Each structure stands twice: as C-alpha cells, then as structure tokens.
Amino acid sequence: MPTQDDTLIRDATPLYDAARSLHGYFLFRWLREYLNVALGNIQRWSQAGLLGADGRPNAAFRQCLVDFNALDLEILAQLCGLYFYIHAGHRKANHALRRQTTAKRVLYLRGFDYQAAVGVGSGMAMGVSTVDSARFNHRLGELLGHDCEVYKALSPLDLERETQGLEGHFYGDYRALSRHASAPLFSFFLHAGHWQGDIAHLAGRMDSFVVYLSSLSDSVLWELQYLLDHGHAGRTTVIFDRDAILTKNLHAGFYAALPGLAIGKALWLPDRKPLTEAHIDAFRAELETHFAVIPASGFDTHAVALRARILAASGPLPPGRREGSLPFRFYPAQAAPALAALRRLDAALAREVAPGTCDAGEPLDCLPFRLGQLQLRVFTALALGDHPGAARALAAYAGCMDALLAFYTRRGALAAGLPAAELPAWLGVFQDHRDSAASIARLFLEAGPGDRFDAPGETALSGFEPCFSAARQQAEAFIGATAATSAGELPRVWLPSRS
Structure with a gap:
C-alpha cells in the first residue's frame, strides 16, 4: 500500500x-x-x-x-448504486427507529444464506448459493410488513436479490432506489466487528422477535443465546426449517470439495461444517424448552396465530424511551x-x-x-x-x-x-x-x-x-x-x- x-x-x-x-x-x-x-x-x-x-x-x-x-x-x-442502496436502507431504518410510534416492532434474525464462487476462465465466475433465508424475507414481509415495523440486518444475498431489476436507476435515479430500500422490512447494515453490540442495542427497543433457523451458524446461535440470557425468550418465535438446515449440509460438503474439482480457482468459500441429523433434532428439542418453535413446513398454518401473538406483545421500553439509531459503520x-x-x-x-x-x-x-x-x-x-x-x-x-x-x-x-x-x-x-x-x-x-x-x-x-x-x-x-x-x-x- x-x-x-x-x-x-x-x-x-x-x-x-x-x-x-x-x-x-x-x-x-x-x-x-x-x-x-x-x-x-x-x-x-x-x-x-x-x-x-x-x-x-x-x-x-x-x-x-x-x-x-x-x-x-x-x-x-x-458501484455507486449498490452503495447508495445500502446507505439508503440503513438511513430509512434509522428514521423509523427514531420515530415515536405505538406500532409493534419486530427484530427478525436469521442465519445468512451460504454463497460460494469459483473462476471458470476469461474473467467469468460460477456462483452457488442457498436462498432459504432470502425467500423467507418475503413471507414474513407479507405477514407483518403492513402493520408492524420489522427490522433485519441486510445480508449479502438480500442486497443481490433486492436490487435485481433496479440497475436502470443506478445512473442517477436514486429517489427510486430510496423507495425500494428497506421495504417492506427495514434493513440495517451491520459491520462484522460491531454486529453483536448493534443487535443488543436493537433488542432492547423491540416488542417481539422472529428467528428463522435455516442454518445453525455461530452468529444465529449467539443471537438465540443473547435473547435467552436477557429475558427476551418469552417474546421470541423460532421458525425451525429442518429441510433448509439439511440443504446447508449438502452445500457445505459441495463447497469443501470445490477446490479439488478442477473447475477453477476458488474465489469465495464459506467455512461451514455439516451437522448430523441427530444433532439437528436434539437442538430443536432444546429450543422448545425455552422458545415458541414453529416448523417452517407448517408456517402458513401458524401464521395467523403468530401475527396475533406479535401484535399482543410489548417490549420493556414504551414509546418515548425505545427510540434510537445505529451508526452507519461501512x-x-x-x-x-x-x-x-x-x-x-x-x-x-x-x-x-x-x-x-x-x-x-x-x-x-x-x-x-x-x-x-x-x-x-x-x-x-x-x-x-x-x-x-x-x-x-x-x-x-x-x-x-x-x-x-x-x-x-x-x-x-x-x-x-x-x-x-x-x-x-x-x-x-x-x-x-x-x-x-x-x-x-x-x-x-x-x-x-x-x-x-x-x-x-x-x-x-x-x-x-x-x-x-x-x-x-x-x-x-x-x-x-x-x-x-x-x-x-x-x-x-x-x-x-x-x-
């Protein structure tokens, strides 16, 4: 340098x-x-x-x-359009979080989707990713986005999927980008070195929590432990997606094999370890002793009850004390x-x-x-x-x-x-x-x-x-x-x- x-x-x-x-x-x-x-x-x-x-x-x-x-x-x-989208979403989320409102606030937590990529020559790359969490964003937005404030961390795959079709606005039509950013879910950008403190800051200002488990990553396990340790378990609903966790197992094995497949140089590889089915089932049983757990396969059946439960919940801080913001640490x-x-x-x-x-x-x-x-x-x-x-x-x-x-x-x-x-x-x-x-x-x-x-x-x-x-x-x-x-x-x- x-x-x-x-x-x-x-x-x-x-x-x-x-x-x-x-x-x-x-x-x-x-x-x-x-x-x-x-x-x-x-x-x-x-x-x-x-x-x-x-x-x-x-x-x-x-x-x-x-x-x-x-x-x-x-x-x-x-480059400018993607950056602006990230910043605009964070700004809108902060604006909502600073606003005094009686609307129910929900913190949506989940393990991020897996992504990998290898070079295939001539400057081209082949990418592989899971999409479970990104798909669930839409389902939760439809359920709660109209009468609740739902906050999430912007994941790498969120950025990719949410900006699809918006490229025409990147040349200066940024007001259109602002309309699409943080809609219907508010998206904060969380820096990897500060995300735990930011989650803790947000948690105290929320009425309810939805945790979508499509993987048992270290980050989502930390979040679950934090909710349990700080008295938020009674207002937390865990959506347990056993099939998605097993799918992550397949991806983890594939990603581990990528460097030896002679496709090309590995450009992006996650560090993921497969889990046994016994471990997955035992973990779910442990979750059910502390949290309300819904199987992802039955989410539509439980959706009305989940929505009612969230609308009835109240966090420790009333309007007037729960307002705040998060720095944009990009x-x-x-x-x-x-x-x-x-x-x-x-x-x-x-x-x-x-x-x-x-x-x-x-x-x-x-x-x-x-x-x-x-x-x-x-x-x-x-x-x-x-x-x-x-x-x-x-x-x-x-x-x-x-x-x-x-x-x-x-x-x-x-x-x-x-x-x-x-x-x-x-x-x-x-x-x-x-x-x-x-x-x-x-x-x-x-x-x-x-x-x-x-x-x-x-x-x-x-x-x-x-x-x-x-x-x-x-x-x-x-x-x-x-x-x-x-x-x-x-x-x-x-x-x-x-x-």
Missing part, C-alpha cells in the same frame, strides 16, 4: 482484500470488477510506455486528451493496520485530485490520468463509507467531462480520419458520464454524512458547484494548453480498437 503522500499502487492485493471484507460475494464481485477497470487502465498505460518509473504520466501521455478505453460508466454506476472488516493503510491511500488520492477551490490539489498535467485517479478515489471513498468524499470526486469527474464535451463540440471533430457521422456518439459518451456523475454526486451530498443521520446534507449548490466548476476550469486549461501545442491539429485521443 502507498505511503501517506504516494498514490502509486505497487501492490493491488490490499485493495482487493478490502473489497472482499465489506459485505459478501455479490458486492465484492462488483467492487472487484471496478478495481479491474481502474487498475487495469494504469497497467495498460504503463505497458504502452505512457508512465514513467515513478508511475506518473510522461511527456507522450501528457499530449493525450482522452482515453475512451478507460471510461466505463456501467461499472461506475453499479468500511472493511479488517485489522487496524490494513484499514489504516486504506485510509492513507484515500487521503492521498483526495489531496491529489482535489481541484483548486476545493483544496490545494496537484496541477492537472494529464487529463486521462486525472480521470483515472478520480475513479480510484471514488472506490476508496465508498469503501470507507465516505459518500460525501466520493461525491466531490464525482463532481470533479463531471467537470472534466463537461470541459471535454464543450471542446469537441466547438471543434466539430474528435480525431483525424474519424467520420463526422460518428462524432455525436462520442460526444454522447462525455455527456452520459457527465450527467450521471453529476446526478450521483448531488444525491450523495444531499444524503448527508454517513454516520450522522440527524444532520442535513449539503445542498447541490454548496457541495457540488465548487468542485465541478474548479475541475472544469482546470480541465479547460489543460485542454487549451495541449491544443495550443498541437500545431493546429486535433490533440491525440485513444479510441477503442476495432475488430
């Missing part, structure tokens, strides 16, 4: 490790793809002889205005040295890419390289839960795109030999990147700081315009200087190769 004042990535492994330590395989997959693009661009520039030994642009690269191969709006939108679940190194890189990138009026940033001596650094800053900021920081990078990115769009619109041509009929499509690339980055930046700023849910966010004008305008001016100065040294010809651009 770089030193404090160094943004040269000598070893990318810590960045991929940070991505792996955030929130399961689905999010990691998109974070990895984002890094593959951002870091792949740097590697490609180096292989083309455009970077010096210090990793900085050389004279040849400084004559290039744009590298279209380095622009990937889908990856940028996907950052890698890593040891302190690795996390500190990521924070140092993020701070160094922030200093380097900040345009003049936002901070004392480095002079812009190569526009494509600056765009690459801005893309990397978006990653590090979001990986640390700093969406206002990511917003400033996105605003600068949008400003650079606006400068490019204006320049090439005036010139009426992009590159020598490029048919004039193709120009609108290339200008559309600049416009799409500008508009999406600008929209996302404004909405990130309006969302406010990640861990202060009672604080108003920055307005679009006060938070966005200074970074956008300063970056645009900086890019315009670079474009003008580069054009002036091109002897009347169009400055160099790097177009995708045509097959």
Whole structure:
C-alpha cells in the first residue's frame, strides 16, 4: 500500500482484500470488477510506455486528451448504486427507529444464506448459493410488513436479490432506489466487528422477535443465546426449517470439495461444517424448552396465530424511551493496520485530485490520468463509507467531462480520419458520464454524512458547484494548453480498437 503522500499502487492485493471484507460475494464481485477497470487502465498505460518509473504520466501521455478505453460508466454506476442502496436502507431504518410510534416492532434474525464462487476462465465466475433465508424475507414481509415495523440486518444475498431489476436507476435515479430500500422490512447494515453490540442495542427497543433457523451458524446461535440470557425468550418465535438446515449440509460438503474439482480457482468459500441429523433434532428439542418453535413446513398454518401473538406483545421500553439509531459503520472488516493503510491511500488520492477551490490539489498535467485517479478515489471513498468524499470526486469527474464535451463540440471533430457521422456518439459518451456523475454526486451530498443521520446534507449548490466548476476550469486549461501545442491539429485521443 502507498505511503501517506504516494498514490502509486505497487501492490493491488490490499485493495482487493478490502473489497472482499465489506459485505459478501455479490458486492465484492462488483467492487472487484471496478478495481479491474481502474487498475487495469494504469497497467495498460504503463505497458504502452505512457508512465514513467515513478508511475506518473510522461511527456507522450501528457499530449493525450482522452482515453475512451478507460471510461466505463456501467461499472461506475453499479458501484455507486449498490452503495447508495445500502446507505439508503440503513438511513430509512434509522428514521423509523427514531420515530415515536405505538406500532409493534419486530427484530427478525436469521442465519445468512451460504454463497460460494469459483473462476471458470476469461474473467467469468460460477456462483452457488442457498436462498432459504432470502425467500423467507418475503413471507414474513407479507405477514407483518403492513402493520408492524420489522427490522433485519441486510445480508449479502438480500442486497443481490433486492436490487435485481433496479440497475436502470443506478445512473442517477436514486429517489427510486430510496423507495425500494428497506421495504417492506427495514434493513440495517451491520459491520462484522460491531454486529453483536448493534443487535443488543436493537433488542432492547423491540416488542417481539422472529428467528428463522435455516442454518445453525455461530452468529444465529449467539443471537438465540443473547435473547435467552436477557429475558427476551418469552417474546421470541423460532421458525425451525429442518429441510433448509439439511440443504446447508449438502452445500457445505459441495463447497469443501470445490477446490479439488478442477473447475477453477476458488474465489469465495464459506467455512461451514455439516451437522448430523441427530444433532439437528436434539437442538430443536432444546429450543422448545425455552422458545415458541414453529416448523417452517407448517408456517402458513401458524401464521395467523403468530401475527396475533406479535401484535399482543410489548417490549420493556414504551414509546418515548425505545427510540434510537445505529451508526452507519461501512468500511472493511479488517485489522487496524490494513484499514489504516486504506485510509492513507484515500487521503492521498483526495489531496491529489482535489481541484483548486476545493483544496490545494496537484496541477492537472494529464487529463486521462486525472480521470483515472478520480475513479480510484471514488472506490476508496465508498469503501470507507465516505459518500460525501466520493461525491466531490464525482463532481470533479463531471467537470472534466463537461470541459471535454464543450471542446469537441466547438471543434466539430474528435480525431483525424474519424467520420463526422460518428462524432455525436462520442460526444454522447462525455455527456452520459457527465450527467450521471453529476446526478450521483448531488444525491450523495444531499444524503448527508454517513454516520450522522440527524444532520442535513449539503445542498447541490454548496457541495457540488465548487468542485465541478474548479475541475472544469482546470480541465479547460489543460485542454487549451495541449491544443495550443498541437500545431493546429486535433490533440491525440485513444479510441477503442476495432475488430
């Protein structure tokens, strides 16, 4: 990882490790793809002889205005959209938890679904997962979501299933994402290093508890023990899914065999151990001595009685005393040295890419390289839960795109030999990147700081315009200087190769 004042990535492994330590395989997959693009661009520039030994642009690269191969709006939108969905859900859950209401509050606990993935070549991966808990979310939402407040921790598979079909909103339609997030169940993001304290904080504010047992993971066993030890067992209903637990046994055996199946490198493997049927049945019998237990196979039969039981329950804290909130602790679940190194890189990138009026940033001596650094800053900021920081990078990115769009619109041509009929499509690339980055930046700023849910966010004008305008001016100065040294010809651009 770089030193404090160094943004040269000598070893990318810590960045991929940070991505792996955030929130399961689905999010990691998109974070990895984002890094593959951002870091792949740097590697490609180096292989083309455009970077010096210090990793900085050389004279040849400084004559290039744009590298279209380095622009990937889908990856940028996907990363920002998934992060926003997680944050918006947590924010809505906090808003509900802070609200004084007589509605019954239910804490829904369960073992997360299992996930595994192996590489199968050409950058492709084969994923395998269970879906029992994700399916039960829907059933519980239909039963209780209309007249109870049901809270849960957002699982990795929840994120994948809940965002299916929402990708079209990732390019800036974040109000639609907000409507879908935490609906009908409120979803908190719980950091792996703090989840036990967060569950304990929530438990004291709940009227009732539903525990769906589709696996006997260490986390759900801890939760059951906590409910028992703190006097919540009488208000807890356990949905015992014996078939799902046995299915997990099959998956555990399959996952253990994956590395030896010669399919490809294991990218994501859970550490799970099969359980004997005798152990499963004995555990259920023990549960029935402390909790109300319903077999998952008979859930529909017991649903009406369960709902009535929940509506009749009351927690230890009445309205007016049970309100609260949970901090949004979105950052890698890593040891302190690795996390500190990521924070140092993020701070160094922030200093380097900040345009003049936002901070004392480095002079812009190569526009494509600056765009690459801005893309990397978006990653590090979001990986640390700093969406206002990511917003400033996105605003600068949008400003650079606006400068490019204006320049090439005036010139009426992009590159020598490029048919004039193709120009609108290339200008559309600049416009799409500008508009999406600008929209996302404004909405990130309006969302406010990640861990202060009672604080108003920055307005679009006060938070966005200074970074956008300063970056645009900086890019315009670079474009003008580069054009002036091109002897009347169009400055160099790097177009995708045509097959």
